[in-house]
Amino acid sequence: MPGISARGLSHEERRQLAVNLTRVLALYRSILDAYIIEFFTDNLWDTLPNSWQEALDGLNPPQLATLLLGKPGEGEVVRYRSVWPLTLLALKSTAYALAFTRTPGFHTPSEFLENPSQSSRLTAPFRKHVRPKKQHEIRRLGELVKKLSNLIGCTQVVDVGSGQGHLSRFMSLGLGLMVKSIEGDQRLVERAKRLDQELLQALKKEERRNPQMVQTGPRHSPHHVVRLREGACHALEEYAERLQKAGPGLRTHCYRAALETVIRRAQPELRRPGVQGIPRVHELKIEEYVQRGLQRVGLDPQLPLNLAALQAHQAQENRVVAFFSLALLLAPLVETLILLDRLLYLQEQGFHAELLPIFSPELSPRNLVLVATKMPLGQAFSALETEDS
Secondary structure (H helix, E strand, C coil), X not given: CCCECHHHCCHHHHHHHHHHHHHHHHHCHHHHCCCHHHCCCCCHHHHCCHHHHHHHCCCCHHHHHHHHCCCCCCCCCCCCCCCCCHHHHHHHHHXXXXXXXXXXXXXXXXXXXXXXXXXXXXXXXXXXXXXXXXXXXXHHHHHHHHHHHHHHCCCEEEEECCCCCHHHHHHHHHCCCEXXXXXXXXXXXXXXXXXXXXXXXXXXXXXXXXXXXXXXXXXXXXXXXXXXXXXXXXXXXXXXXXXXXXXXXXXHHHHHHHHHHXXXXXXXXXXXXXXXXXXXXXXXXXXXXXXHHHHHCCCCCCCCCCHHHHHHHHCCHHHHHHHHHHHHHHHHHHHHHHHHHHHHHHHHCCCEEEEEEXXXXXXXXXXXXXXXXXXXCCCHXXXXXXXXX
């Protein structure tokens, strides 16, 4: 993937990149600030330049993935059906040129060659209840933290936003680190504690079956504490993959935007209410989705509906997808600016900091990890990024 390597930039070059990103994102503030569920209520399509509308209108999802997001299908030749405006082409080029690259500086064979759902580099007890993507992430991040702890003499680790505790368990019970976990959802904390006990019992059984596997270092169960945490944003790569498949699930944003028009007419002060997941959206007619959505936000599901208006909204499904794709095209720039801001802040506070792409981008597209230490590590940062054999 094209882009900039954070490690190849001086402090001044990083500051200038932050300035450039801020200027670029200011140009597209209207797209960044838009809510896709207000596509129809706020006429978001008409907020785009006319030349952009002409270029994007009528493109199907695979074409959007190829031409706009730069993610062609395997063996696909990129062909534009018309001459795109320079402003749109400039946005596309800038979105990749100014974003941090996610390509690691190393390559190792996949840990999922033998079984696509089980990492060959994690033992069975640590794979249980964990999806393949998460298996890869907890292994790589846990090993990085272990290396870093050894380098700087750290004896305790804090995992903020620990969820169900998969990473904490691997670091504590698998790598022998002293870990404290902080999580804002009490239900996740309780589940994490149950999984801790389940893993401890599994490890004891494993040791009884094979005494040679008994851990020689200390084994600490993670300590879970309740605090608040924040969420993450969408990944462009994952959405581009969905566009290439052109599945019916892409209509969800269009349906939700149509539902918003009905909610506003029924209760104007009710804006952007949360709608709990409606199952099997792709199998529903738009009026059926709207009725279920009304019920979920506390409104009468039998409200009279303008079926012609709803069908007109549904006919603009590809426009909704195109606008959302534009917003996602800007997402790597936003993410780069956020990471860069944190990196610069830490450096200005006297820390030695780097951004390292430690996960495989095929498994985990959002793969940059911010590492900061009080003592200089120099070339040791490279050792943190690489895989152990």
